[in-house]
Amino acid sequence: MTNLRSRMDSGALLDLLGNENRRRILRLLARKPSYVTEISEYIGVSPKAVIDHLRRLEEAGLVESHVDEKRRKYFHIAQNLRLEVRVSPYDFGTKSAYPASADLDLGNCSHLRVRTAFDGEQGVADLAARLDELRDLERELSMAQRWVQGRLTEVQSELTTYAEENGGHLTTDILSALAGENRSIDGIAREVEVPESLVERVLEDLSESDVVDRTDDGWTITG
Incomplete structure (x- = not known):
């Protein structure tokens, strides 16, 4: 079973929270622990549907349950989690952050x-x-x-103005990976998630324009 303690994939979390009723359940549980009938009345769906939503939230580790002295089962949020979504002309990604x-x-x-x-x-x-x-x-x-x-987008835009004639966004990503340090081709390839041969080709083109230099340790930006 996947749970927060095993760091659930941020994409899977985004899919899970894409359902409006599950978000409404979490909004209610953020205010107070609640039982199935109470949740059903709050979000206006059948108890059977609520149980299914709760099952999926429990499997993800977002929700836990406990039983009170009257044997009534209450659900509550398990622990803190922050899910970040980044969308810009130069980047899209999700990241789950834990306390x-x-x-x-x-x-x-x-x-x-x-x-x-x-x-x-x-x-x-x-x-x-x-x-x-x-x-x-x-x-x-x-x-x-x-x-x-906002500043990231502005800087990437300025860098891309140069890079458009030298490989586009891939050149921007490679230059960003090289910022401030020497890097090997395999290290850059892992960071930008493209084949090493493609990284090497871009670096060779940049080298001909005196943008990067080959060093004993790898590659670096000239200035």
């Missing part, structure tokens, strides 16, 4: 500066203030992601 370790220090990130330290108090007022601050941080990170996506 990072509590030991992760965002303050040590190379390109990100956020305050992650909190006071040790655990009173209701302190927890409410922490929740509010984290929600503000979540909004800011979301805006930062959108800004980065």
Whole structure:
């Protein structure tokens, strides 16, 4: 059985969540644990259909169940998951992100500066203030992601203006893979997911234009 702990494929998650009723079930369960009849009334479909949706969500590891003292079976969301979808003229992809370790220090990130330290108090007022601050941080990170996506598209557009005469998007991907370091042909081929022979052909063309150089360790951008 596939579950979140085994890192379910992001494409499979996207297919699973493409169903509106399953999304509505998760929206309800995000508010409170619920039983089948309650879910059925909330989304307006038969209990039989709800059971089928819940089965698929359980198999994916998105939902778990427990039985209360009255032997009523309640369903609840299993754990945190973030599913990202990227669509631009230069990229399409999905990525599932799971909760990072509590030991992760965002303050040590190379390109990100956020305050992650909190006071040790655990009173209701302190927890409410922490929740509010984290929600503000979540909004800011979301805006930062959108800004980065926009800048990525702009830079890729500028790079593609050059690359259009030298191999198109594949040239852009290869130059991106070479940015800031020497790379071997097989390493580049794995990253851009094309045959090594095609990568080598593009690199040879770029070399003739003095864009890249061959080194002892592989290839590098000239400047």
